[in-house]
Amino acid sequence: MKKNSLTKLALLLTVMTVALSGCSGDKSKSDSSPSPNVEDNMSQGKPTNGGSIVVGIQQDLDSLDPGKAIAAGTKEVLFNIFEGLVKPDEKGNLVPAVASKYEVSKDGKTYTFTLRDGVKFHNGNVVTAEDVVYSIKRSAGLLDKTDKSVYVDSALQNISKVEKTDDKTIVVSLKSADTELIGYMTLAIIPKDYDKQDSAPVGTGPFKFVSYKPLESFVVEKNDDYWNQDGKAYLDKVTFKIVANTDSAFTELTAGSIDIYPYLTDDQATQLKNQFNVEVGNMNLVQGLFLNNDKEPFNNEDVRKALNYAIDKQAILDMVAGGRGNILGSNMYSGYKKYFDSSLVNMYQTDAAKAKEYLTKAGYPNGFTFTITVPSNYQYHVDTAQVIVEQLKSVGITAKIQKVEWNTWLSDVYQKRNYQATIVGLDGKLSARSLLERYSSKATNNFVNYKNEEYDKVLDTAINTVDDKEKVASYKTLQKLLAEDAASVYIQDPPLLVAVNKKLGGYTFYPVYVQDMAKVYLKK
Numbered sequence: 001m002k003k004n005s006l007t008k009l010a011l012l013l014t015v016m017t018v019a020l021s022g023c024s025g026d027k028s029k030s031d032s033s034p035s036p037n038v039e040d041n042m043s044q045g046k047p048t049n050g051g052s053i054v055v056g057i058q059q060d061l062d063s064l065d066p067g068k069a070i071a072a073g074t075k076e077v078l079f080n081i082f083e084g085l086v087k088p089d090e091k092g093n094l095v096p097a098v099a100s101k102y103e104v105s106k107d108g109k110t111y112t113f114t115l116r117d118g119v120k121f122h123n124g125n126v127v128t129a130e131d132v133v134y135s136i137k138r139s140a141g142l143l144d145k146t147d148k149s150v151y152v153d154s155a156l157q158n159i160s161k162v163e164k165t166d167d168k169t170i171v172v173s174l175k176s177a178d179t180e181l182i183g184y185m186t187l188a189i190i191p192k193d194y195d196k197q198d199s200a201p202v203g204t205g206p207f208k209f210v211s212y213k214p215l216e217s218f219v220v221e222k223n224d225d226y227w228n229q230d231g232k233a234y235l236d237k238v239t240f241k242i243v244a245n246t247d248s249a250f251t252e253l254t255a256g257s258i259d260i261y262p263y264l265t266d267d268q269a270t271q272l273k274n275q276f277n278v279e280v281g282n283m284n285l286v287q288g289l290f291l292n293n294d295k296e297p298f299n300n301e302d303v304r305k306a307l308n309y310a311i312d313k314q315a316i317l318d319m320v321a322g323g324r325g326n327i328l329g330s331n332m333y334s335g336y337k338k339y340f341d342s343s344l345v346n347m348y349q350t351d352a353a354k355a356k357e358y359l360t361k362a363g364y365p366n367g368f369t370f371t372i373t374v375p376s377n378y379q380y381h382v383d384t385a386q387v388i389v390e391q392l393k394s395v396g397i398t399a400k401i402q403k404v405e406w407n408t409w410l411s412d413v414y415q416k417r418n419y420q421a422t423i424v425g426l427d428g429k430l431s432a433r434s435l436l437e438r439y440s441s442k443a444t445n446n447f448v449n450y451k452n453e454e455y456d457k458v459l460d461t462a463i464n465t466v467d468d469k470e471k472v473a474s475y476k477t478l479q480k481l482l483a484e485d486a487a488s489v490y491i492q493d494p495p496l497l498v499a500v501n502k503k504l505g506g507y508t509f510y511p512v513y514v515q516d517m518a519k520v521y522l523k524k
Helices: 006-012 014-021 027-032 072-078 129-140 246-255 266-272 301-310 313-321 352-362 379-395 406-415 432-439 453-464 468-484
Strands: 002-005 052-057 086-088 094-096 099-104 110-115 159-166 169-174 207-213 217-222 237-242 276-282 286-291 369-375 398-404 421-426 489-493 495-501 521-523
Touching (some): 052 072, 052 246, 110 129, 246 379, 266 276, 266 495, 286 301, 286 379, 313 489, 369 406, 398 406, 406 421, 432 468, 453 468
Parallel strands (some): 369 398
Antiparallel strands (some): 002 099, 086 094, 110 169, 159 169, 276 495, 286 421, 286 489
């Protein structure tokens, strides 16, 4: 058994830290460096306690229950209410949360967690080992009475047993080795005998749930009993206001009814820079023109390659993001530095002649017509679609944009896979695995219907090996296979342009897609 206190956890997770922060492997250097994402530092000022703010968000929440939420836009908000045994910090370290330490066996098949003393749920009850066992079993689909609406991540399906060995110790046993499981232990710890997470969520985080009005708002207040007194929220109350689109958000920003809005367009950021501090980071997403590999004409690999040659990614960045953003070549973004294969970025240099060659080879010498289904609440994706429509005209392809409400997108595109092409951003958990596992032929979230037997085999190798070099090599092979097969058109990790009221300080970027309001404060 290999022992790690959570002080040592940072060392154990150096690989993950480096991968996520985008910093060099030199720990001392990374510790002293500023946030790699921030371009425009605002004056942070001195913090005060108290006050309330309004944060604009782009979409309605798909569930208040952390086990049922799928959308990244929901998870970014619930981050303030729920915590796992560990949680990410702004540098990508997994730091102590509900657990105080853990041990992992040398064969990577057993994780043993020690429960922290004095952690309370928002209902006042102390977190017990039984609550932790329940939470993990629920997320892994191991409860005797299962709730089919709870999403079970495939990585958690590797868990064979979860048991309490004493009041402070929980042992998680795996069917096969997984050295990345700790990244999934950010799953929310919730009370075992509470059945109202759908309407009145209860967690252990720095904020407590107050109210939710569909299509209007989600309100939280400070948790005065938060176990981490150093991490207590400054603000008394935060209202996440659901706005219809970025134009509506812009109007509210200029009117002063929204204090923070994280999804500005480049043009809006320019217009607001005198009125707001504009912070610039990365979304830590893979934005792509995702192609349904089961639908004509994208069931033809040559057609998919034609699109890859026809689309000018740099022009998209220039048109939509003011030249910001990081161009991608596969389903991995550069923040995962250790695993990211930068050689794939230029695999498909824009070349109209090659695009036409592949179209002819595929039997479409005169092009074709298809539909891009885009969630209407994400102006960034809509703008990207409009640029692509214009670019494809040069090779004879006619693309039509179909804008749909977010819930329709989730149902028709993501769940039913009833679409030809779509533009969205895919997020990842604190493991490279999560970005690549969705392309397994058996993955329930493989909404592009990609299938490749070699990919499945390499993925199994990557997941099961405890040899770090083999894992890294396998993950790069997977990225290469996706690029060679032109599974989709991988465009960019988009920039995140955030309007922050000048009266506020403490806004912090994370290497995962969250809005952490515990660090935000009103300046003195």
